[in-house]
Each structure stands twice: as structure tokens, then as C-alpha cells.
Amino acid sequence: MYKVIEKTILSENVAKLIIENKTIAKNRKPGQFVIIKMGEIGERIPLTIADADPEKGTITIIVQKVGTSSHKLFNLNAGDHISDLVGPLGQPTEVEKVGTVIAAGGGVGVAPLYPIAKAFKEAGNKLITILAARTKDLIILENEMKEFSDEFMIMTDDGSYGKKGLITAGIEEIINREKVDMVICLGPAIMMKFIALLTRKHNIHTIASLNTIMVDGTGMCGACRVTVGGKTKFVCVDGPEFNAHEVDFDEMLKRLNAYKKEEETSYSKYLKDLK
Amino acid sequence: MSVDYEALKKDRAQEWRENLRKSIPAKERTQVERVKMPENEPLKRNKNFNEVNKGLSEEQAIIEAKRCLDCPTPTCISGCPVNIDIPGFIKQIEKGDFLESAKVLKDTNALPAVCGRVCPQENQCELQCIYNKMKKPSVAIGHLERFASDYERNTGKISIPEVLKSNNIKIAVIGSGPSGLTFAGEMCKLGYEVTIFEALHEFGGVLVYGIPEFRLPKKIVRAEINSLEKMGVKFVKNFIVGRSAGLDELKDQGFQGFFVGSGAGLPRFMNVPGENLVNIYSSNEYLTRVNLMKAYKFPEYDTPIIKAKRVAVIGGGNTAMDSVRTAKRLGADRGAIIIYRRSEQEMPARIEEVHHAKEEGIEFLILTNPVEYIGDSEGKVKQIKVQKMELGKPDESGRRRPQPIPGSEYLIDIDIVVVGIGTSPNPLIPQTIKGIDVTRWGTLVVNEETMQTSIPYIFAGGDIVRGGATVILAMGDGTKAAESAHKYFINK
Numbered sequence: 001m002y003k004v005i006e007k008t009i010l011s012e013n014v015a016k017l018i019i020e021n022k023t024i025a026k027n028r029k030p031g032q033f034v035i036i037k038m039g040e041i042g043e044r045i046p047l048t049i050a051d052a053d054p055e056k057g058t059i060t061i062i063v064q065k066v067g068t069s070s071h072k073l074f075n076l077n078a079g080d081h082i083s084d085l086v087g088p089l090g091q092p093t094e095v096e097k098v099g100t101v102i103a104a105g106g107g108v109g110v111a112p113l114y115p116i117a118k119a120f121k122e123a124g125n126k127l128i129t130i131l132a133a134r135t136k137d138l139i140i141l142e143n144e145m146k147e148f149s150d151e152f153m154i155m156t157d158d159g160s161y162g163k164k165g166l167i168t169a170g171i172e173e174i175i176n177r178e179k180v181d182m183v184i185c186l187g188p189a190i191m192m193k194f195i196a197l198l199t200r201k202h203n204i205h206t207i208a209s210l211n212t213i214m215v216d217g218t219g220m221c222g223a224c225r226v227t228v229g230g231k232t233k234f235v236c237v238d239g240p241e242f243n244a245h246e247v248d249f250d251e252m253l254k255r256l257n258a259y260k261k262e263e264e265t266s267y268s269k270y271l272k273d274l275k
Numbered sequence: 276m277s278v279d280y281e282a283l284k285k286d287r288a289q290e291w292r293e294n295l296r297k298s299i300p301a302k303e304r305t306q307v308e309r310v311k312m313p314e315n316e317p318l319k320r321n322k323n324f325n326e327v328n329k330g331l332s333e334e335q336a337i338i339e340a341k342r343c344l345d346c347p348t349p350t351c352i353s354g355c356p357v358n359i360d361i362p363g364f365i366k367q368i369e370k371g372d373f374l375e376s377a378k379v380l381k382d383t384n385a386l387p388a389v390c391g392r393v394c395p396q397e398n399q400c401e402l403q404c405i406y407n408k409m410k411k412p413s414v415a416i417g418h419l420e421r422f423a424s425d426y427e428r429n430t431g432k433i434s435i436p437e438v439l440k441s442n443n444i445k446i447a448v449i450g451s452g453p454s455g456l457t458f459a460g461e462m463c464k465l466g467y468e469v470t471i472f473e474a475l476h477e478f479g480g481v482l483v484y485g486i487p488e489f490r491l492p493k494k495i496v497r498a499e500i501n502s503l504e505k506m507g508v509k510f511v512k513n514f515i516v517g518r519s520a521g522l523d524e525l526k527d528q529g530f531q532g533f534f535v536g537s538g539a540g541l542p543r544f545m546n547v548p549g550e551n552l553v554n555i556y557s558s559n560e561y562l563t564r565v566n567l568m569k570a571y572k573f574p575e576y577d578t579p580i581i582k583a584k585r586v587a588v589i590g591g592g593n594t595a596m597d598s599v600r601t602a603k604r605l606g607a608d609r610g611a612i613i614i615y616r617r618s619e620q621e622m623p624a625r626i627e628e629v630h631h632a633k634e635e636g637i638e639f640l641i642l643t644n645p646v647e648y649i650g651d652s653e654g655k656v657k658q659i660k661v662q663k664m665e666l667g668k669p670d671e672s673g674r675r676r677p678q679p680i681p682g683s684e685y686l687i688d689i690d691i692v693v694v695g696i697g698t699s700p701n702p703l704i705p706q707t708i709k710g711i712d713v714t715r716w717g718t719l720v721v722n723e724e725t726m727q728t729s730i731p732y733i734f735a736g737g738d739i740v741r742g743g744a745t746v747i748l749a750m751g752d753g754t755k756a757a758e759s760a761h762k763y764f765i766n767k
Binding site for chain 2: 023024027037041042043044068069083084085086087088089215216218219220221222223225226227232237251254255257258259262263265266269
């Protein structure tokens with residue numbers, strides 16, 4: 001059992017949880033994730049580690065309620081326990097000094113982007129951060145990211161905060177202005193797809209961190225498989241980060257919808273049972 | 276492991292055993308017909324996940340036990356990878372002392388209730404039974420093993436094997452599947468302080484994620500694990516050695532010896548076009564969702580599984596049979612099909628499994644191989660293009676090599692495909708233990724006699740060594756490794 005130490009509501013549907021787990025806190029590296037399962041009937045879901053405190057023995061995750069499992073997690077409070085938590089999983093980010101790096105995060109994708117962006121800054125890169133969301137309320141970790149970014153930009157679809165427009169517009173603005181050596185993107189698959197299309201045009205090396213459906217998270221089931229550069233890769237053990245220009249995002253988007261109907265059934269049952 | 280024939284002879288010479296032997300003439304014993312395992316009705320059982328085999332009654336077990344001739348040199352034992360004293364436990368059944376019989380089993384086998392269900396006895400102990408020489412069906416050793424261990428569990432009078440006083444040597448076991456559990460049990464008996472590390476949230480490895488409830492109820496695995504816990508084995512779940520903590524960190528915590536039983540967790544695919552379409556599963560994923568995550572109870576349980584009318588399973592092994600019979604139970608009433616590239620004769624699955632599958636209405640499309648998957652606009656598989664095959668000359672496995680028949684392709688309409696063509700070793704351990712020797716197949720190199728890896732204090736067994744074998748062979752490895760690990764620590 002793993003104790004929730006602290007909970008902060010970041011927006012209507014997004015919460016930050018600090019959870020006790022000494023081994024993960026000690027050994028995790030940027031880019032890695034955990035699998036969480038809540039109770040006997042719970043499913044196993046992957047969540048990227050947003051931060052960790054090895055001294056306190058805690059890790060931070062950020063969750064947006066979109067379905068049964070994420071809603072259950074969102075509803076936890078300080079003092080509650082999570083029955084199963086395992087990690088750190090996946091390959092850590094390969095952090096190197098390349099020059100100018102754009103860190104582009106959409107929605108709750110900003111959470112796992114945070115430790116990666118920080119690591120790239122610490123490695124001596126010029127870091128330009130762009131956060132994007134549908135609307136102002138969905139922008140998270142603004143101050144935290146601002147703190148170590150050389151340049152910082154916010155984009156919202158509805159223009160309620162920062163600049164109005166899609167994240168690709170923000171990236172393009174910078175690419176047109178100065179030489180960019182690398183882009184790291186994290187967010188909805190559709191967003192990463194369009195970032196990859198844009199940066200391919202400009203021939204800029206781009207890394208995407210993929211969040212696919214998983215069951216065990218240790219390479220055993222293959223639910224998370226994606227086509228990268230024409231070859232089948234497992235996000236859980238080969239990833240989660242890949243060269244975005246080689247990822248078959250269309251296939252990935254379809255695979256993400258594999259259980260759409262079942263997810264709706266489960267979620268409406270959950271919401272009904274909550275009442 | 277070597278069989279101690281002297282000890283067996285002594286046991287056999289006991290007065291009660293002799294009297295029992297004399298009570299019925301051998302000729303009369305051989306006239307008794309082999310017992311038939313009571314089973315649930317095929318067309319009812321293929322709609323639920325209850326266990327197929329019901330187990331022998333006490334009367335049936337005693338009658339079957341009488342068939343065993345209690346041979347002076349029991350050949351059956353040489354067919355058992357963990358060298359169970361087979362006549363010893365069977366004669367206890369004949370005598371009516373079922374609890375004592377279970378004890379005999381547990382002397383050399385940490386998981387008798389599991390073995391009694393999933394071992395391929397027909398290729399092991401039962402194949403070596405003297406009855407084969409008389410052209411008669413062998414003694415039903417597997418059914419009897421199951422009977423004695425079930426009896427013990429059901430009465431609640433579970434005997435815990437004796438454990439020597441602790442020698443304070445800490446041993447870490449990586450993986451809680453059959454090889455790890457067996458190794459842990461044997462080492463614990465010898466006085467070692469054993470901790471098992473499991474990556475998943477439940478213990479048992481393939482016994483809980485792979486083998487379906489209808490063949491091996493999970494409560495049986497749990498009971499066997501409870502026994503090991505009572506003996507003093509420590510269990511740590513949600514812990515991936517090599518990720519949660521490295522080997523060096525465990526050494527710092529005082530672990531001196533290691534056993535790697537991390538299994539063959541990586542599913543193989545065929546790399547044919549369309550294999551990543553939605554609703555194409557690996558058998559590992561399909562079975563893990565249903566068995567470990569209980570997706571057959573969705574939405575009561577949160578993990579979903581696609582329930583479909585037409586399901587094709589690729590492959591001819593036990594895992595393929597488990598997958599297709601699971602699909603049938605999940606409602607595949609317009610076709611639950613095995614697609615296998617060789618003929619039925621070459622199928623690696625147990626005869627009993629193929630027989631059960633057929634009874635349950637599984638279709639077999641043999642000498643057929645998928646060459647492409649075709650999807651709909653949502654990316655879901657809707658058809659398989661298959662090719663007919665014919666058998667050519669034998670290959671290195673001794674089985675006749677399947678060859679495609681040109682121009683024989685045709686389409687099959689399908690909702691779900693499960694690819695059950697085998698697994699590769701889990702690469703995590705070989706990747707994270709510096710300097711350990713690995714074969715080109717990704718399995719760990721071991722000395723076959725000692726199960727010792729290229730690093731002397733690390734032993735290994737089961738599918739991480741074999742690539743893909745059976746529960747009982749993994750258990751045999753665990754026994755062998757424990758014996759040699761003990762020698763290693765005594766001589767150290």
C-alpha cells in the first residue's frame with residue numbers, strides 16, 4: 001500500500017498527487033513512468049512521473065479525470081492509499097546538450113514534460129517552453145516551468161490566456177525566428193502528430209513521449225505496440241520516447257480508441273455508482 | 276536431481292506397504308480399468324469460467340490407486356522432473372491416508388495441486404509407467420496427485436514442510452512463477468532466508484496471468500503460495516529487479532545469492548502486414564486481461580476485453596488452446612478458430628487440451644497460415660488473408676516443415692485475432708545484470724547440471740533459460756538450482 005501524502009487541485013479536472021514510494025523516488029529518471037492499480041477491481045494504468053523527492057521518498061504524478069481509473073485517482077485525498085504502484089518503467093530520456101531546445105507540452109502532458117525540460121536546461125541548453133491547452137483553466141505548472149525556462153510562451157485554443165492558437169503556431173513562430181536544434185513534445189497524440197509534421201518540414205530532430213494503452217508495463221503484453229520507422233516497438237520497454245518523425249501517429253490514434261465503447265460503459269457505471 | 280533409490284526401497288519395504296501389495300494380486304490390479312476424470316459438460320462449460328475437470332471422488336481415487344503395482348524399480352519417477360515418490364504417494368491413497376499422501380507429494384513438489392492439473396503427465400511420469408509395456412493405459416498419476424493435494428487443501432489440514440534453522444544467508448528470487456516458487460521452497464527448507472520479488476501485483480507468474488481459471492483456479496495458486504509464506508518465504512510484489520532497484524542495491528541490502536526466474540514475457544508476432552490493427556492481441560495480452568485482470572467480469576472489474584462473435588487464434592500450443600477456449604467462453608459463438616500452419620499431429624498442445632477444445636466446439640483450421648490482416652476505416656481488423664500449407668521434409672525440430680501452397684490464399688471474416696505463436700525471454704534481466712552471459716535468443720546461459728549462470732552467485736531456471744517450456748520443467752529447474760546453490764554456499 002502506498003500513501004498519498006498531499007493532494008493539490010490544479011484545475012477542475014486535474015489534480016497533483018504526492019505519493020510515498022522510496023524505491024521509485026530514489027531510482028527514477030526523467031521520462032520514466034509508473035503503473036498504478038487501485039484495489040482488487042482496478043485496472044493497471046501508466047502515468048509518467050512528474051517529479052520526485054528522494055529525501056522524502058515521494059513521487060509526484062498529475063492526473064486528469066477522463067475515465068473510471070483516472071477519476072478514481074483524482075478522487076483520492078491525502079492519507080488515502082493506493083494498493084499497487086510499480087516503477088520506474090521505460091527508458092529514461094537521453095538528455096544531452098544540443099543548443100536550443102523547444103519543450104512543447106499540451107494539457108496534462110505538461111506534467112511529464114516538466115522533469116525532462118528541467119534536465120535539458122540543466123544540461124546547458126537554451127530552453128524555450130511552450131505550454132498549450134484548450135482554455136486558461138487547463139494550463140498547469142505554469143510557474144514551475146517558467147522558473148527555469150529561458151523563454152516561455154502560452155497558447156490557448158480559445159485565446160483566454162496567452163496567445164490564441166494551436167501549439168504548432170507557437171512553435172513555427174520560433175522556428176521562423178531562430179535556429180532550433182531539437183523539439184521535445186508531450187501531450188495528446190493528435191497534437192504530437194501535427195508537431196512532428198511541422199518539424200519534419202523544417203528538419204528539426206523531434207522527440208515525442210507516447211502514452212498508449214498498457215496492461216503490465218514490463219514488455220509482457222504488447223498492448224502498447226506502435227510502429228516506429230516501419231518496425232513494431234513496445235512503448236513500455238522500448239520507449240516511451242521515440243523519434244517523432246518515425247512514429248505512425250495515425251495507427252497510434254486508432255489503437256488508443258480500441259476500448260472507446262467499453263471505457264464509456266465503465267465510466268457511466270462508475271459515475272452512477274458514485275451517486 | 277538424482278533419485279534416492281535406496282530411500283525409496285526402504286520405504287517400499289515397510290510392513291504396511293508389503294501387506295498392501297499382497298492384499299490384491301498384481302493380475303487383479305491390472306484388470307481394473309483406468310479411471311475417467313469427471314468433467315463438466317462441454318456445451319455448458321464453454322459458457323463459464325468454472326474449472327472443467329471436477330476431480331476424482333475418494334472411491335475413484337482408491338480404485339485407481341489400486342492399479343499401481345508398486346514396482347520394485349519404479350520407472351515413473353524417472354519421468355518426473357521433480358522426482359516425486361510416485362508409488363509412495365499413491366499407496367498412501369490406496370491405504371486411505373490422503374493427508375499423508377499429500378505430505379509425500381510436498382516432500383519434493385512445492386505445487387502439487389498445480390502440477391496435478393497442468394503437467395503433461397502423458398509425456399512424463401505416465402509415459403514411463405509399467406502399464407505402457409502391457410499395452411494398457413498407464414496409472415492416472417496426474418489425477419491422483421490432484422486428488423491428494425485437493426483433499427488436503429479442502430480439509431484445511433495443510434501440512435507445512437519442515438524448515439531447518441536459519442543460516443542467515445539471504446537469497447533473492449526474481450519472479451514468482453513456477454521455477455521461482457519451487458526454488459524458494461527448497462531453499463527455505465534448507466534454512467535460507469528467501470525473498471521473492473514479483474513485478475506484477477499478484478504472485479504466481481504464468482500460473483495467474485497465463486493459465487485460465489477453467490484449467491487452474493486462482494485460489495489454488497493462492498493456497499500454494501500461502502503454504503510457502505507459512506514456511507517463511509517472504510513475498511514482495513510491485514517490485515521489478517533491475518528497475519525498482521538494481522542487483523547491486525539488493526547486494527547492499529545483504530542478499531548473497533540470486534535466482535532468476537523472470538520467464539518468457541515477451542510476445543512474438545509474425546511481422547505480417549496489418550498485425551498492429553486494433554483488436555489483434557498477443558495471447559499474453561488476451562490472457563492477462565482475462566485471467567490476471569479478470570476482464571471476463573467487466574464492467575464489474577475495470578479492465579475491458581473486446582467480446583466478439585468471431586475469433587481466430589494463431590498457433591497450436593497450450594497457450595493458443597487457452598486463448599481460443601477463453602474466446603469461446605467470452606461469447607465467440609459464430610466461430611472460435613485455431614489457425615495452425617502444420618497438421619494436428621505436430622501440434623505442441625497437450626492432447627487433453629485439444630480434446631477439450633474440440634468438445635467445446637472449437638474449430639481447427641490446420642495447414643493454414645495468416646499472411647495479412649485487413650482493417651476497416653476505424654483501423655479494426657475485419658479479415659485475415661490466409662494461405663494453405665503442405666508439409667515438406669522434416670526440419671531441425673524433427674517435425675515436417677510447412678510450405679505455402681502458391682495461389683491458395685483466401686479471406687476469412689473475423690472480429691478478433693489472438694497471436695499465440697510463442698514468447699521470447701523477458702529482456703529486462705539480461706539487460707540490467709552487467710556481465711551475465713546471454714544466448715543469441717536472449718535466454719540466460721546456464722550450466723545445465725547446476726543451473727548456475729556465468730556469475731557464480733546467480734542461478735536461473737524456467738523460461739528465461741529454456742525460452743518457452745512447461746510449468747513442471749521450470750519447477751525441475753528450480754529444484755536443481757536449489758540443490759546446487761546449497762552446495763555453492765556450503766563450499767563457499
